[in-house]
Amino acid sequence: MSDFPTTATAIAAAFARGEVSAREIATATLERIAAHNPSLNAYTAITAERALSEADALDAARARGEPSKPLAAVPFAVKNLFDIAGMTTLAGARLLAGNPPAAADAALVQRMHSAGGLLTGALNMDALAYGFTTENTHYGATRNPHDLTRTAGGSSGGCGAAVAAGLVPIALGSDTNGSIRVPASLCGVFGLKPTYGRLPRSGSFPFVHGLDHLGPLAASAADLALAYDALQGPNGEGGRDPACAQRAIETTTDSLVRGLEGLRVARLAGYFDDQASATARTASERAAQTLGSLGDIVLPEVAAARAAAFVITAAEGGALHLQALRERPDDFEPLSRERLLAGALMPALWVEQAQKLRTWFRRRVLEVFRDVDLLIAPATPVTATLLGQETMVINGRSLRTRPSMGLLTQPISFIGLPVAVAPLWLEGATLPIGVQLIAAPWREDICLRAAWALQAAGVAGVSPKGTSFGVSPAPTFDNDPR
Amino acid sequence: MSQLLEAIDVVKCFPVRIKGKKKLLHAVDGLNFHIDAGETVGLVGESGCGKSTLVRLLTRTLDITDGHVRFRGQGIGLIAARAMADHPLRREIQMVFQDPTDSLNPRYTARQAIAEAVHLLTDTRGAAAIDSAVEEAAAHVGLPPELLDRYPHQLSGGQKARVGIARAIVVKPRLLVLDEPTAALDVSVQAVILQLLDRLKREMNMSFLFVSHDLNVVRLLCDRVMVMYLGQIVESGPAREVFERPLHPYTRALIASLPGGHGNDSDLLVGGDPQSPIDPDAHRCRLFGRCPRGVERCQTQAPPLREISRGRAAACHFVAPTQREVFVDAALAVHKVHVTPARRAALTTEFDRLADMARQVQSVRLPDDDAPAPQYRP
Numbered sequence: 001m002s003d004f005p006t007t008a009t010a011i012a013a014a015f016a017r018g019e020v021s022a023r024e025i026a027t028a029t030l031e032r033i034a035a036h037n038p039s040l041n042a043y044t045a046i047t048a049e050r051a052l053s054e055a056d057a058l059d060a061a062r063a064r065g066e067p068s069k070p071l072a073a074v075p076f077a078v079k080n081l082f083d084i085a086g087m088t089t090l091a092g093a094r095l096l097a098g099n100p101p102a103a104a105d106a107a108l109v110q111r112m113h114s115a116g117g118l119l120t121g122a123l124n125m126d127a128l129a130y131g132f133t134t135e136n137t138h139y140g141a142t143r144n145p146h147d148l149t150r151t152a153g154g155s156s157g158g159c160g161a162a163v164a165a166g167l168v169p170i171a172l173g174s175d176t177n178g179s180i181r182v183p184a185s186l187c188g189v190f191g192l193k194p195t196y197g198r199l200p201r202s203g204s205f206p207f208v209h210g211l212d213h214l215g216p217l218a219a220s221a222a223d224l225a226l227a228y229d230a231l232q233g234p235n236g237e238g239g240r241d242p243a244c245a246q247r248a249i250e251t252t253t254d255s256l257v258r259g260l261e262g263l264r265v266a267r268l269a270g271y272f273d274d275q276a277s278a279t280a281r282t283a284s285e286r287a288a289q290t291l292g293s294l295g296d297i298v299l300p301e302v303a304a305a306r307a308a309a310f311v312i313t314a315a316e317g318g319a320l321h322l323q324a325l326r327e328r329p330d331d332f333e334p335l336s337r338e339r340l341l342a343g344a345l346m347p348a349l350w351v352e353q354a355q356k357l358r359t360w361f362r363r364r365v366l367e368v369f370r371d372v373d374l375l376i377a378p379a380t381p382v383t384a385t386l387l388g389q390e391t392m393v394i395n396g397r398s399l400r401t402r403p404s405m406g407l408l409t410q411p412i413s414f415i416g417l418p419v420a421v422a423p424l425w426l427e428g429a430t431l432p433i434g435v436q437l438i439a440a441p442w443r444e445d446i447c448l449r450a451a452w453a454l455q456a457a458g459v460a461g462v463s464p465k466g467t468s469f470g471v472s473p474a475p476t477f478d479n480d481p482r
Numbered sequence: 483m484s485q486l487l488e489a490i491d492v493v494k495c496f497p498v499r500i501k502g503k504k505k506l507l508h509a510v511d512g513l514n515f516h517i518d519a520g521e522t523v524g525l526v527g528e529s530g531c532g533k534s535t536l537v538r539l540l541t542r543t544l545d546i547t548d549g550h551v552r553f554r555g556q557g558i559g560l561i562a563a564r565a566m567a568d569h570p571l572r573r574e575i576q577m578v579f580q581d582p583t584d585s586l587n588p589r590y591t592a593r594q595a596i597a598e599a600v601h602l603l604t605d606t607r608g609a610a611a612i613d614s615a616v617e618e619a620a621a622h623v624g625l626p627p628e629l630l631d632r633y634p635h636q637l638s639g640g641q642k643a644r645v646g647i648a649r650a651i652v653v654k655p656r657l658l659v660l661d662e663p664t665a666a667l668d669v670s671v672q673a674v675i676l677q678l679l680d681r682l683k684r685e686m687n688m689s690f691l692f693v694s695h696d697l698n699v700v701r702l703l704c705d706r707v708m709v710m711y712l713g714q715i716v717e718s719g720p721a722r723e724v725f726e727r728p729l730h731p732y733t734r735a736l737i738a739s740l741p742g743g744h745g746n747d748s749d750l751l752v753g754g755d756p757q758s759p760i761d762p763d764a765h766r767c768r769l770f771g772r773c774p775r776g777v778e779r780c781q782t783q784a785p786p787l788r789e790i791s792r793g794r795a796a797a798c799h800f801v802a803p804t805q806r807e808v809f810v811d812a813a814l815a816v817h818k819v820h821v822t823p824a825r826r827a828a829l830t831t832e833f834d835r836l837a838d839m840a841r842q843v844q845s846v847r848l849p850d851d852d853a854p855a856p857q858y859r860p
């Protein structure tokens with residue numbers, strides 16, 4: 001089974017050429033999941049039968065001579081806040097465990113399916129997506145494949161761990177304040193948080209309507225673009241996401257090879273250096289240097305922007321769950337329950353001011369994009385912390401681990417900018433750390449081209465050494481990341 | 483920090499007969515508190531206020547009359563005391579007793595006493611493995627290996643105390659409960675054992691509940707303190723703050739009565755008789771009669787234990803909560819949300835964090851054009 005290709009791009013190509021059957025891929029993938037998931041706790045449900053029947057359907061279609069699909073035979077999994085037909089959508093919360101099963105797949109799960117993907121299961125997350133470590137009191141912590149005593153990041157921790165361990169090349173996650181980017185950074189995989197409103201959220205469990213984004217995590221920059229292209233498109237029939245911008249598909253896969261030719265790059269300094277460890281700063285400098293950064297930029301009032309995101313998140317999240325907080329407090333995650341409740345009780349003025357700051361901050365940052373096309377910043381302040389670790393030290397200051405993991409991601413998603421994360425392994429490092437590649441609204445293509453360029457330069461990629469499982473990494477360190 | 487233990491409205495009544503009539507002695511009367519992972523909590527209060535009863539309820543060696551106890555999120559209040567011997571919980575909550583002589587079997591050497599705990603409560607098997615666990619624990623408590631083969635009567639009080647502590651920590655509990663661990667020791671030995679406990683607290687990843695009527699000891703050793711009076715908690719908060727700025731009249735009196743303290747004589751308790759724990763009047767403050775501040779209202783309305791400021795709670799009509807606490811209580815009432823006192827305390831912390839964030843947001847002065855006037859036309 002180790003002979004099978006492991007990236008999505010390679011799997012789809014091998015399937016199209018008839019070198020491998022979808023069933024072979026599905027079987028090998030399910031074996032890998034069965035072997036490694038017990039120590040990772042990445043999956044909360046494995047949909048083996050569905051993956052096999054989807055595989056058989058693809059094999060039958062190929063036998064009939066039908067044209068191959070872009071993600072044909074590519075195994076994937078989704079954070080357990082995506083609806084999967086016939087299963088209860090948990091959103092990491094025991095609170096929801098008694099809900100009826102979903103009637104249909106979430107819009108993005110449908111798109112992955114239509115593109116030929118094989119759904120392997122649902123992935124663990126912080127309860128209700130409120131957290132950055134996937135230390136889920138009810139469903140257990142997800143462990144980092146590079147060091148099982150450490151967190152996988154969160155809230156899409158199961159996504160980060162499943163891709164990093166080579167279980168699947170693509171996972172779908174959600175990002176409200178950093179929940180795709182943090183696990184991508186700590187597990188060392190690629191991730192994309194598209195522009196707010198780009199991908200429809202129908203059929204996924206909400207957290208903060210005005211900040212929720214869905215997006216892919218992947219084993220290579222090309223896989224990330226491939227998945228993103230398959231996910232694009234306006235609300236489909238019956239789509240219910242009022243924030244979905246209804247934009248036409250703007251494919252990115254073909255533009256990757258252009259790299260950053262003609263684009264102006266800058267590195268974010270100021271707050272993004274102050275809130276970063278030396279390792280995280282080195283990573284952003286390394287990426288900046290590789291991508292030909294013109295210099296450093298300091299954005300105004302980033303700390304206040306992050307604070308405003310924090311306030312809005314608590315207020316909206318708290319309001320969403322107030323009734324359950326009143327009636328079923330014991331079914332909440334103790335690590336976030338009182339934060340949600342405090343959010344629900346907050347004076348409206350605080351939220352109002354946070355929203356005003358958001359409008360102002362968005363304008364200021366958009367002005368920056370007149371002179372620059374790509375901004376670079378670390379994705380997390382530090383590499384993966386230990387499970388249960390309460391505090392971490394950044395530049396001599398002791399901070400609470402769980403909320404602080406999002407210090408660098410929160411100000412960016414706050415204003416909906418598209419961001420890709422590319423994982424770096426610095427000299428001698430035993431753990432990866434990601435950089436954020438940030439572009440103007442609707443320019444996911446630039447984020448992805450930057451990720452691809454970093455990978456092509458040999459600076460970014462999934463573990464060059466493989467994981468502690470010895471799962472062979474995707475062949476992503478050659479100069480042709482495709 | 484994650485919560486290790488939570489007590490909710492815990493009650494223990496003992497049936498007693500007074501002049502042939504059946505009555506109830508309210509030894510523990512509606513206690514609410516929590517102990518976080520890694521935290522050292524002190525429990526102080528005068529003799530007979532219910533400290534040992536509470537300890538026996540928490541270690542589940544005494545059945546609870548009413549209320550809930552949660553340990554790591556699991557309800558443990560209903561485990562019958564007699565079922566406790568075989569319960570996995572027994573390993574997680576360990577106890578060090580007041581009198582080391584009483585609690586050690588005279589026919590066991592120190593090594594056997596410590597090894598027995600390993601054998602009964604852990605999966606460690608084989609003489610060599612058990613021996614190494616025993617020796618590690620002995621080293622932890624500073625018990626020289628050559629003393630391990632002695633019997634209790636061949637050990638000093640301080641050495642016996644170390645054996646008692648080693649026996650408790652050898653099974654690596656999550657919570658260590660110490661009921662007056664130094665009361666039976668000579669003053670000179672007390673100091674040494676306290677130093678040992680202080681070191682264990684820093685070295686071992688566990689929580690401590692430390693019962694004492696010695697305020698100075700609690701001040702030195704504990705992160706947080708709870709003050710008990712007649713079966714109820716009257717004040718709780720970070721140990722340093724409570725000693726520096728006691729809120730409740732009873733705590734003030736305890737501190738004022740410390741020898742060489744800076745307390746005020748007007749804080750001392752007045753001469754009235756203490757109320758009885760037998761069938762107490764639920765509408766009267768328990769301190770009334772001895773309280774230097776007591777007024778008419780205290781006789782007819784018992785003050786609830788409420789949040790006063792971040793991390794601090796007190797039960798007295800005259801201790802006013804901060805505006806933030808008043809706001810949070812009012813908001814909870816509006817939304818009809820009921821929270822346990824432990825959750826209420828955590829709520830203040832979270833609310834403060836949000837307030838900090840809101841303050842950061844407000845520190846940015848936005849130009850007027852970014853705050854557009856409302857537009858009524860579509």
Ligand SMILES: Nc1ncnc2c1ncn2[C@@H]1O[C@H](COP(=O)(O)OP(=O)(O)OP(=O)(O)O)[C@@H](O)[C@H]1O
Pocket residue numbers: 496497498507508509527528529530531532533534535536695759
């Ligand atoms: N088994 C029992 N039956 C009846 N009353 C009891 C029983 N055990 C304790 N009590 C009463 O309960 C109350 C609390 O006793 P407890 O031993 O808990 O106090 P304490 O705070 O530990 O006191 P000290 O500081 O003297 O150890 C006292 O009034 C005591 O007389």
Ligand code: SF4
Pocket residue numbers: 731732767768769770771773774775776777780785797798799800
């Ligand atoms: S409520 Fe009254 S009697 Fe009770 S402590 Fe306060 S002042 Fe004293």
Ligand SMILES: [Mg+2]
Pocket residue numbers: 533534535661
């Ligand atoms: Mg006692």
